[in-house]
Amino acid sequence: MDRTATARRLRQTQTLAERILWKLVRDRRLGGFKFTRQRPIDRYFADFVCEARKLIVELDGAAHDGREDYDHQRTETLKRLGYRVLRFPNARVLADPGGTADDILAALRAVRP
Numbered sequence: 001m002d003r004t005a006t007a008r009r010l011r012q013t014q015t016l017a018e019r020i021l022w023k024l025v026r027d028r029r030l031g032g033f034k035f036t037r038q039r040p041i042d043r044y045f046a047d048f049v050c051e052a053r054k055l056i057v058e059l060d061g062a063a064h065d066g067r068e069d070y071d072h073q074r075t076e077t078l079k080r081l082g083y084r085v086l087r088f089p090n091a092r093v094l095a096d097p098g099g100t101a102d103d104i105l106a107a108l109r110a111v112r113p
Contacts, residue, residue, distance in 0.1 A: 017059050017090035018047060024101045025057075031105050042081060044074055049083075053108050056083045061090040084111070 014022065025035040025048060039049040048057040056078055060071070075085045086107055093100050
C-alpha cells in the first residue's frame with residue numbers, strides 16, 4: 001500500500017483520543033497553528049504535526065505497550081530530522097483534553113520559527 005493510502009486509512013481509523021485531540025487542533029483552533037494528522041515523515045507516520053514549529057504530537061495507547069525501544073528509536077529519528085516530539089498517553093487526552101491542549105500550546109509558543 002502506498003504512503004498516501006496508508007495515511008488516509010490511519011485518519012479513517014483514529015482512536016477516540018485521536019478524534020478528541022483532532023477536534024481541538026484542527027482548522028487552526030489551537031493558537032492559530034496549523035496541524036496535519038497521520039503525516040508521513042521518513043519511514044513513520046506522525047499522529048499530529050505542526051510544520052511551522054516542527055512539533056510532532058504522538059498519542060500512545062495500548063498498541064505502544066512494550067514498544068518502548070521502537071518509540072525511542074522513532075523519536076530519535078524524528079529529532080534528527082529537526083522535529084520536537086511530545087508524547088501523551090491516550091488516557092491523559094481522554095481525562096483532560098483541555099490540559100493536553102494547553103501543554104501543546106505551551107510547547108508551540110516556547111520556540112519561535
